[in-house]
Amino acid sequence: MPKTFTRLETKGVKAIFAVSPELCKGCGLCIEKCPSQVLDWSTRIGIYGTPIVEPKRMERCTGCMLCQYFCPDAAIDVIREAKKKMPLQPLLEKEEAGGDRSK
Numbered sequence: 649m650p651k652t653f654t655r656l657e658t659k660g661v662k663a664i665f666a667v668s669p670e671l672c673k674g675c676g677l678c679i680e681k682c683p684s685q686v687l688d689w690s691t692r693i694g695i696y697g698t699p700i701v702e703p704k705r706m707e708r709c710t711g712c713m714l715c716q717y718f719c720p721d722a723a724i725d726v727i728r729e730a731k732k733k734m735p736l737q738p739l740l741e742k743e744e745a746g747g748d749r750s751k
């Protein structure tokens with residue numbers, strides 16, 4: 649049976665940041681690499697007895713995913729907000745302007 653890990657999720661405007669306490673070893677690489685200084689140490693202790701990371705300034709998160717890429721233990725999962733839904737109307741109008749080719 650596949651092992652599942654706890655996900656501590658924090659929702660921001662541009663992304664959801666999730667960290668797994670069972671995977672974070674407290675190396676600090678993600679804190680160092682985040683270009684927006686979103687991350688910091690948590691008071692929560694991870695599986696290795698070290699503090700895990702926590703997004704303390706989530707409002708600054710751009711969803712760049714650098715933290716996820718640099719984490720050596722795959723402890724971070726960043727889910728970017730879908731690009732703002734494009735209004736369907738202009739697309740439909742464009743299609744109609746092209747004419748219905750099935751006729």
Ligand code: SF4
Pocket residue numbers: 667671672673674675676677678679700701718719720721722723724
């Ligand atoms: S890079 Fe990964 S393992 Fe290191 S502190 Fe950040 S989340 Fe934890």
Ligand code: SF4
Pocket residue numbers: 663665681682683684685686687703708709710711712713714715716726
């Ligand atoms: S997604 Fe980018 S901005 Fe957000 S916490 Fe990770 S490195 Fe920082």
